[in-house]
Amino acid sequence: MPVTSDVDRPETAPDGPALPVNELFASLQGEGKLAGVPSTFVRTSGCNLRCWFCDSYHTSWEPTHAWLSVAGVVSEVHARDPSHVVLTGGEPTIHDESFELLRRLGDEYHLTVETNGTVVPPADVPIDLASVSPKLASSTPTPERAPDGADAGDWAERHEAARVGVDALATLVDRYDSQLKFVVTGRDDVAEVVDLVERVRAAASVPVPDTGVLLMPEGRTREQLAGTRTTVAELAAEYGFRYTPRIHVDLWNDAPET
Numbered sequence: 001m002p003v004t005s006d007v008d009r010p011e012t013a014p015d016g017p018a019l020p021v022n023e024l025f026a027s028l029q030g031e032g033k034l035a036g037v038p039s040t041f042v043r044t045s046g047c048n049l050r051c052w053f054c055d056s057y058h059t060s061w062e063p064t065h066a067w068l069s070v071a072g073v074v075s076e077v078h079a080r081d082p083s084h085v086v087l088t089g090g091e092p093t094i095h096d097e098s099f100e101l102l103r104r105l106g107d108e109y110h111l112t113v114e115t116n117g118t119v120v121p122p123a124d125v126p127i128d129l130a131s132v133s134p135k136l137a138s139s140t141p142t143p144e145r146a147p148d149g150a151d152a153g154d155w156a157e158r159h160e161a162a163r164v165g166v167d168a169l170a171t172l173v174d175r176y177d178s179q180l181k182f183v184v185t186g187r188d189d190v191a192e193v194v195d196l197v198e199r200v201r202a203a204a205s206v207p208v209p210d211t212g213v214l215l216m217p218e219g220r221t222r223e224q225l226a227g228t229r230t231t232v233a234e235l236a237a238e239y240g241f242r243y244t245p246r247i248h249v250d251l252w253n254d255a256p257e258t
């Protein structure tokens with residue numbers, strides 16, 4: 001149910017809890033330690049950051065969505081086969097209704113939340129895998145590095161101020177089965193990964209193994225990934241971190257609903 005399909009697109013939310021949904025589809029989890037697992041993806045719109053490379057431009061730089069009731073999202077999930085649900089965005093945790101959705105799905109599905117790690121959900125929210133992707137300095141938009149046609153405005157400062165909260169990251173790691181999945185643009189990014197992982201370890205109460213730290217190559221398209229993946233895989237091997245491919249990009253490039 002992408003916004004490009006023929007679904008109703010009311011401009012305001014229906015009565016009751018509702019979410020701005022950019023797309024809802026079944027695919028294979030393409031990233032991280034559950035890569036390859038059939039999953040239903042719910043992609044909310046709206047984000048508190050503005051990564052210059054965001055592969056979901058229509059949830060961040062130019063938010064686009066249909067408003068769906070939480071009950072309607074549950075029905076759409078029920079209508080699909082996978083036992084795993086991935087709630088992503090945009091940044092799903094900026095919407096309280098995301099937490100209500102997770103509560104309503106928790107008994108029936110394995111729940112992964114893809115998050116930038118800046119927001120801690122209420123303690124009662126069921127999450128089976130917190131897939132946390134803290135943002136490095138190389139994600140910050142600059143006049144030279146912003147999506148085509150986007151107005152970065154004051155987002156360089158806002159993004160930089162909000163992109164990392166060590167206490168929030170430590171709480172997520174303490175509370176949930178988790179992975180720290182860093183988008184790596186090149187060799188210069190790794191010192192910051194090492195430093196941030198050490199800061200999270202110092203603040204967390206549970207161990208953060210190197211195998212829970214995933215390096216993911218930056219790239220929205222096959223062509224872009226071809227330019228980053230070998231370097232990033234070699235960095236993972238060198239530093240003892242885990243490498244994650246982006247198998248949906250390999251398989252379907254940057255097609256929507258994949």
Ligand SMILES: C[S@@+](CC[C@H](N)C(=O)[O-])C[C@H]1O[C@@H](n2cnc3c(N)ncnc32)[C@H](O)[C@@H]1O
Nearest residue numbers: 053054055056089090091114115116133218219
């Ligand atoms: C679109 S984000 C949505 C969830 C959340 N806002 C976040 O950033 O984790 C989903 C995943 O895609 C990753 N991602 C976004 N753009 C990317 C790019 N150009 N290359 C590689 N990964 C990217 C994010 O880091 C995150 O792991």
Ligand SMILES: Nc1nc2[nH]cc(C(=O)O)c2c(=O)[nH]1
Nearest residue numbers: 027028029030088114248258
């Ligand atoms: N197949 C597939 N796997 C994914 N894993 C995380 C995704 C995301 O955008 O959060 C994603 C996505 O967009 N597609």
Ligand code: SF4
Nearest residue numbers: 047050051054060090
């Ligand atoms: S935090 Fe996630 S959704 Fe937001 S701009 Fe960055 S990659 Fe896109």
Ligand SMILES: [Mg+2]
Nearest residue numbers: 055056088258
């Ligand atoms: Mg994606």
